[in-house]
Amino acid sequence: MTWVYLIDLFGTCVFAISGVTTAIEKKFDLVGTLVIGFVTAVGGGTLRDLLLGNLPVGWLSNRDYFLAILLGYVLAYIFKAQALEFKKSMFLFDTVGIALFTVLGIETTRKLGMSVEVCLLMGVVSACFGGVLRDTLTNEIPLIFRKEIYATACLAGGMVYLLLATVCPIRAVNIGAAMATVFLIRYFSVRRGWSLRLWV
Amino acid sequence: MTWVYLIDLFGTCVFAISGVTTAIEKKFDLVGTLVIGFVTAVGGGTLRDLLLGNLPVGWLSNRDYFLAILLGYVLAYIFKAQALEFKKSMFLFDTVGIALFTVLGIETTRKLGMSVEVCLLMGVVSACFGGVLRDTLTNEIPLIFRKEIYATACLAGGMVYLLLATVCPIRAVNIGAAMATVFLIRYFSVRRGWSLRLWV
Amino acid sequence: MTWVYLIDLFGTCVFAISGVTTAIEKKFDLVGTLVIGFVTAVGGGTLRDLLLGNLPVGWLSNRDYFLAILLGYVLAYIFKAQALEFKKSMFLFDTVGIALFTVLGIETTRKLGMSVEVCLLMGVVSACFGGVLRDTLTNEIPLIFRKEIYATACLAGGMVYLLLATVCPIRAVNIGAAMATVFLIRYFSVRRGWSLRLWV
Known part of the structure; x- marks a missing residue:
């Protein structure tokens, strides 16, 4: 159980919280919020694995992810009351999550022998498409396409990782x-x- | 041709009807309604097979499913006029469909050697995600997340099936x-x- | 580098332009428009390959598609100003694109030994689902389900191709x-x- 694995589970839990919170605001029932939490947490990695043919998708055979998502589900309902304070911490946690998901997505893709630009693309997909699916299923225009430079941050982080990896052998540093x-x-x-927008 | 297979085709047809009916209400054209009928009928099982890497998806190589969907397509247009009466029967038919789809989804997943919770998850996915895709493509918030305890019923049915299967060897009973x-x-x-909702 | 391959890249570029233009109108940022352009260009073929288990999806290992999409991305921003004039040419280009995508989708599917109706279905999916995903992600009801007989045209073209292919050995003619x-x-x-609509 490395620290990378721990952050991976942590990110999964945080993504689940973000999905469940969004679904609660949309008045989904207990099953609906669970589904959205699940999709948000594993959606990006699932799309990556589907495109790469890396099947069955990894989380199916790892009970830890299920537990991390269930934990996020419970936490989201518990902390719903203090939503505002909570949102500030969530921003930090969420950023940690997407950063690691980007790197893990790149590593998974590189192991399958894909080119550099495919690795970068799959890194961004892993980090961002959980949120895209969350927004699509709750009938919103995906947030990352409009407001934040979410995907750009992932792309930049992915580039830094790939560049560093060519010179530095220590994975933790990269x-x-x-x-x-x-x-x-x-x-x-x-x-x-x-x-990032050229025309208003 | 067992009775399970017959109910499977019956459920496929009923799901197609539900998709086509929704699409007609949204003023889709003849092609649009066919696509939505198709997606509603095979969407859940397709997502299950994608996640499990059980490809190509089964309905591609089985002409019976195509015929069941086309039948549903025609029936939906014919019975559109008596929509109200029709909806009551549809509730019954639809419930039969999702119940069987849950069990078949579980059986497919178990044959691939997956754990119990994955089987349950895939059962619910098989039964419910056709409807989720139907609602997403017609720009609605998926019904199952808001109004009915649709997914919960599938989950409970799936549990009953798995529990019984450990003690009773007769598949039809389970x-x-x-x-x-x-x-x-x-x-x-x-x-x-x-x-099922904790907060309004 | 055959003329079919050139039209394939051309169609990819045109689809990317259509996606990026739609996303600009929806006020997506630079990353959002790129993602929508990408999804519109490769979405149909990707869904086909997923359903058929033809993985990893083809465009991942072909840098030309990435370049065609990036070109479409840049062109969409450049020609945004002359939108109206542009739209007439786009209609022509887009039709060339979907026509070829239909045929290529059919050919890919036939090589995998699928039946005639699956070939036709996958031809239509290849040509039309990029646009469906574009509209779903930008929170619109997919255009092809409501206004144009887009999918019908693809279906008819696909039938012509398959019929001719049984009598004429020259691929270019078909x-x-x-x-x-x-x-x-x-x-x-x-x-x-x-x-194509039976009821208003």
């Missing part, structure tokens, strides 16, 4: 640097209201 | 008990306005 | 005839306001 990149870009973009 | 469970839960939940 | 069929049906349907 992952750490990628995560820091994602965090800093998201932090400053939200702080200063950055957005 | 399937029958699971279907009765799904039916009773749905019937009483609609009758008495049950719903 | 593809050409199928493309002409798709083009004529779409042209006259838009011209004369044809639509």
